Amino acid sequence: xxxxxxxxxxxxxxxxxxxxxxxxxxxxxxxxxxxxxxxxxxxxxxxxxxxxxxxxxxxxxxxxxxxxxxxxxxxxxxxxx
Numbered sequence: 373x374x375x376x377x378x379x380x381x382x383x384x385x386x387x388x389x390x391x392x393x394x395x396x397x398x399x400x401x402x403x404x405x406x407x408x409x410x411x412x413x414x415x416x417x418x419x420x421x422x423x424x425x426x427x428x429x430x431x432x433x434x435x436x437x438x439x440x441x442x443x444x445x446x447x448x449x450x451x452x453x
Contacts, residue, residue, distance in 0.1 A: 392422040394431060416450070 402415040419431045434440075435447050 390423050394419045394421045396420075 397418040397420050400415060400417060404414055408414065417433065419433075421431075433447055433449070435445070439445055
């Protein structure tokens with residue numbers, strides 16, 4: 373029914389909330405001494421994401437396939453502690 377047709381303008385604002393890639397919290401330079409003991413912590417790392425939500429991002433780190441098969445190194449998640 374043409375009498376029931378109306379027109380209007382709609383404005384849509386798109387917010388890009390993922391415009392920053394995660395990055396390490398600082399620059400790391402790690403060395404390992406040849407006499408390091410098994411199980412010794414070598415380096416703790418953390419990451420940040422400048423996008424929202426401020427404390428809501430969870431990061432997961434993993435070793436490459438080659439490193440994962442090398443039993444001399446492991447990666448442990450400290451659950452944000």
